[in-house]
Amino acid sequence: MFYRTxxxxxxxxxxxxxxxxxxxxxxLLIVILAFAWIIFPLTASEFTFQTLLIPILxxxxxxxxxxxxxxxxxxxxxxxxxFMGVGAYACYKMVTLMPWMNPxxxxxxxxxxxxxxxxxxxxxxxxxxxxYLAIATLAAQFFLVWLFEKWAWLYNYNASGAIQVPNLDxxxxxxxxxxxxSFTQYxxxxxIVSLLxxxxxxxxxxxxxxxxxxxRDMDIAAxxxxxxxxxxxxxxxxxxxxxxxxxxxxxxxMWRGAAEPNLFDIPLSFRIxxxxxxxxxxxxxxxxxxAILIVGxxxxxxxxxxxxxxxxxxxxxxxxxVMIVGGLIxxxxxxxxxxxxxxxRLIREKLIIWPFPH
Amino acid sequence: xxxxxxxDLSKHTLRADDGIAKGADLLKVENISLSFGGVKAIxxxxxxxxxxxxxxxxxxxxxxxxxxLNVINGFYFxxxxxxxxxxxxxxxxxxxxxxxxxxxRTFQNxxxxxxxxxxxxxxxxxxxxxxxxxxxxxxxxxxxEREEIEHREAVERIIDFLEIEHIxxxxxxxxxxxxxxxxxxxxxxxxxxALLLLDEPMAGMNLEEKADMSRFILDVNQQYGTxxxxxxxxxxxxxxxxxxxxVLDYGKKIGDGTPDExxxxxxxxxxxxxxxx
Numbered sequence: 001m002f003y004r005t006x007x008x009x010x011x012x013x014x015x016x017x018x019x020x021x022x023x024x025x026x027x028l029l030i031v032i033l034a035f036a037w038i039i040f041p042l043t044a045s046e047f048t049f050q051t052l053l054i055p056i057l058x059x060x061x062x063x064x065x066x067x068x069x070x071x072x073x074x075x076x077x078x079x080x081x082x083f084m085g086v087g088a089y090a091c092y093k094m095v096t097l098m099p100w101m102n103p104x105x106x107x108x109x110x111x112x113x114x115x116x117x118x119x120x121x122x123x124x125x126x127x128x129x130x131x132y133l134a135i136a137t138l139a140a141q142f143f144l145v146w147l148f149e150k151w152a153w154l155y156n157y158n159a160s161g162a163i164q165v166p167n168l169d170x171x172x173x174x175x176x177x178x179x180x181x182s183f184t185q186y187x188x189x190x191x192i193v194s195l196l197x198x199x200x201x202x203x204x205x206x207x208x209x210x211x212x213x214x215x216r217d218m219d220i221a222a223x224x225x226x227x228x229x230x231x232x233x234x235x236x237x238x239x240x241x242x243x244x245x246x247x248x249x250x251x252x253x254m255w256r257g258a259a260e261p262n263l264f265d266i267p268l269s270f271r272i273x274x275x276x277x278x279x280x281x282x283x284x285x286x287x288x289x290x291a292i293l294i295v296g297x298x299x300x301x302x303x304x305x306x307x308x309x310x311x312x313x314x315x316x317x318x319x320x321x322v323m324i325v326g327g328l329i330x331x332x333x334x335x336x337x338x339x340x341x342x343x344x345r346l347i348r349e350k351l352i353i354w355p356f357p358h
Numbered sequence: 359x360x361x362x363x364x365x366d367l368s369k370h371t372l373r374a375d376d377g378i379a380k381g382a383d384l385l386k387v388e389n390i391s392l393s394f395g396g397v398k399a400i401x402x403x404x405x406x407x408x409x410x411x412x413x414x415x416x417x418x419x420x421x422x423x424x425x426x427l428n429v430i431n432g433f434y435f436x437x438x439x440x441x442x443x444x445x446x447x448x449x450x451x452x453x454x455x456x457x458x459x460x461x462x463r464t465f466q467n468x469x470x471x472x473x474x475x476x477x478x479x480x481x482x483x484x485x486x487x488x489x490x491x492x493x494x495x496x497x498x499x500x501x502x503e504r505e506e507i508e509h510r511e512a513v514e515r516i517i518d519f520l521e522i523e524h525i526x527x528x529x530x531x532x533x534x535x536x537x538x539x540x541x542x543x544x545x546x547x548x549x550x551x552a553l554l555l556l557d558e559p560m561a562g563m564n565l566e567e568k569a570d571m572s573r574f575i576l577d578v579n580q581q582y583g584t585x586x587x588x589x590x591x592x593x594x595x596x597x598x599x600x601x602x603x604x605v606l607d608y609g610k611k612i613g614d615g616t617p618d619e620x621x622x623x624x625x626x627x628x629x630x631x632x633x634x635x
Contacts, residue, residue: 013510014503202498206506207488214471214482221469224431225549226457226486235492282473 003351019201041186049182050255056288056295057186057193058250063275063287064200065243070273071281072204073236074216075125079137080272082144083241084248085264086114089154091249092163096156103168103175104188107253111245117144118241125233141266148261162260165253176253185254192250196243201284203239212236213282278332280339289340293332297325378444380410384585385430385553390439392425399425400436401609407553412579413587414596416620417606418629423589424466426606427555430587431463432456444552458486462551464542466558466589472531476541479530480516483548484509516544520574536567543574547582554578556588560595568592572599597621605629 003024010016020026044053066080091110094101121140125133148154155163167177174180175188203209214222215232223229252259271294279290298321305312312320336343378384385407392400400422407413415423428434430441432453441448443459462483470479488509494502517523520540525533530541539559546554559575560568572595578584590596596603597617605613605620607629613620620626 013507013514017503017506017510199496202496202502203492206495206498206502207485207490208492208495210474210478210482211485213474213478214485217471217473218469220433221465221471222482223452223454224433224457224463225483225545226454227482228452228454239492 003348003354005352017205019205036190041183044186046182049186051299052296054182054186054189054255056291057189058247058255059272059275059295060288060291061193061196061250062244062247062272063279063290064197064284065240065245065247066272067276067279067281067283067287068200068204068212068243069236069240070276071283072209072216073212073233073240075122075233075236076130076134077137077240078134078266078269078273079121079140079144080244081264081266081268082141083114083118083244084251084268084272085144085148085259085261086117086241087111087245087248088252088259088264089148089163090114090245091253092156092165093154095166095168099166103170103253104192107192107246107249110249111242114245114248115238115242118237118244119234122234122237122241125237126230138266141269145261145265148264160260162258163252164258165256168253178257189250189254192246196246197284200243204284208235208239216282274329278329278339280341283339283341285344286339286341289344293328293340294325297321297328378409380583382409383407383442384409384444385587386442387426387430388440388442390426390429390436390441392422392429392434392436398609400429400606402439403606403609403611404439405604405611405614407585407587408602409585410579410583411585411601412575412599413585414600414603415587415589415606416591416593416596416603417612418632420608421606421629422609423606424557425609427463427557427587427589430553431461431555457549460550460552461555462546462549462553463555464539464546464557464559466561468535468538468542470530470538470542470545473529475527475529476522476533476544477513477517477526479541480513480544480548481509483545484513486549512550513544513548516547519547519577520544536563536570539563539567539571540574543571543578547578547584551584554584554586556586556590558589558591560590560592568595575599 005022005024008021008023010021015021020029040048040053062080062084065083066077069075069077087110090113091106094106094110095103098106117140121137124136128136149161152161155161158164165177167174167179169175173184175184204212211222211227211232214225214227215229215236219229222232248264252263256263275290275294276287277290278286278293279288280286301321301324302317305317332340336346383406387406388404390400390403391398403422403426415426417423425434429436432448432451432455435450443461448456471482474482488505490502490505494500517526520543522537522540522544525537525541530538533541543556543559546556556575560571563571575586575588576599579586588596588600590599600617602615603613603617603620604611605623605626607625612625612629613623615623
């Protein structure tokens with residue numbers, strides 16, 4: 001009824017390849033963007049900014065980066081946390097060595113460093129696949145976190161061994177550090193995440209996306225139709241690590257404010273892998289849905305008992321969180337192994353013909 | 359073939375138009391031997407493929423036909439012998455480079471990219487022709503979009519030609535076998551190949567699907583002028599379609615010539631009847 005595609009004819013290939021070929025999708029996107037850019041920032045409290053809006057965006061971006069590598073190019077990686085760390089430390093070194101640098105430029109440049117490191121650790125993918133590659137990326141994970149701890153130059157020989165985000169301003173407004181407001185930081189994060197999402201959609205719908213998907217689906221056939229597998233895999237590693245690195249810089253500079261090496265340890269990698277898998281591998285939208293679920297659920301679970309007037313200690317809430325999130329992950333993977341994005345795709349197919357069953 | 363396709367084809371710049379005269383040697387295989395450890399897959403085989411012809415490679419199971427195709431398209435490198443394609447001797451190179459030189463193929467067991475639609479699968483066939491860099495594609499608007507549309511037009515002509523317009527946006531995993539084979543042919547055609555290798559294009563098809571596929575193969579050969587080398591077990595099809603046939607048995611060449619010559623060759627009859635030697 002409301003989601004009919006009948007009567008929307010495309011008269012050019014450009015229209016057919018458009019980002020949102022269905023009119024209702026475009027309307028939906030405008031509504032979502034209006035909420036993200038105007039309504040949420042005007043109405044959100046400090047608590048909402050810090051526990052929901054900003055972390056959901058940052059985790060979505062990190063999952064999007066991982067999804068390029070694992071979902072599109074089919075190369076399993078367990079080193080996401082460490083690559084986020086590379087981005088964060090690179091950003092920290094840049095803003096402390098060159099304080100005049102524009103913080104947004106620094107954040108966008110920090111991805112270049114993680115892209116470089118990502119390509120280096122992606123080289124084993126030319127010889128090994130699947131679980132073996134996952135173990136190779138695990139080596140990156142352990143090595144890099146060890147490096148963050150042992151190489152004192154990285155954290156400017158700070159006695160605590162942690163990096164502390166300094167106050168950074170842009171045109172007179174503080175965007176990072178203790179003086180920055182959540183409101184500004186939210187907009188910075190939103191702008192960067194929107195930009196990189198748009199870039200990722202462009203990359204995945206054109207030739208690069210097809211090259212990656214061909215590599216994922218059948219690498220021998222891909223090679224025999226002329227795809228250079230080495231190039232395809234390494235560009236996937238580069239693009240993925242770039243995005244993950246930027247997400248890491250945002251993670252520390254726009255949200256956490258400070259970071260110790262163990263922040264980037266393997267639990268972070270798994271958290272992002274869960275978001276990508278639950279959201280749906282090989283999808284851009286899925287990362288957002290997955291991040292909303294994984295970040296949002298504990299917050300909701302923390303608020304609900306209080307709102308109902310139940311007396312539960314915070315430790316019990318914490319345990320309940322873990323149990324319910326775990327249960328939901330299993331539930332979702334059984335109901336829809338291709339993730340929330342696939343669930344949305346199925347709902348769409350049904351909606352187009354609704355109220356008729358076929 | 360409908361009329362508008364014919365005029366479309368005249369706009370098409372084909373890699374098949376490469377200055378080699380019709381009937382001249384396009385590919386020459388000389389004294390090729392290939393073995394895997396102690397197993398000799400191919401022993402001292404020579405033949406040629408002439409521009410514009412349909413060349414069949416036949417033989418009983420295990421005769422080395424698919425190995426021969428894998429050698430031609432660079433997936434295997436023979437221990438002995440030379441391959442000359444368009445007058446140039448093949449050196450050892452990555453398999454992806456043979457595709458760039460203009461040799462496309464289909465596979466015995468369908469090797470489509472299951473997670474992609476028909477359209478995207480055929481578009482992958484044109485990846486070697488797409489030159490814009492990653493940065494342009496990140497921007498999309500401008501050169502990258504123009505390039506995508508230009509190749510989309512070429513792909514749509516192939517979709518028209520193969521009569522698969524209705525499954526354009528369907529994920530190939532959902533298609534029946536016969537259509538998947540057709541999509542695979544489309545993907546190979548999309549590369550504008552100078553030489554098209556078909557590995558059992560009609561295996562597992564019913565009579566009607568075989569008739570369709572035969573028609574497409576003949577049309578490709580006649581309208582696009584593409585040289586075709588095919589492996590096929592259905593002798594009726596092979597004898598009707600091909601201009602010349604090479605027969606392999608136990609990795610050796612036992613016959614070569616027009617379908618009539620091969621049909622009457624006593625060695626070929628023996629091989630197919632299983633006469634011990």
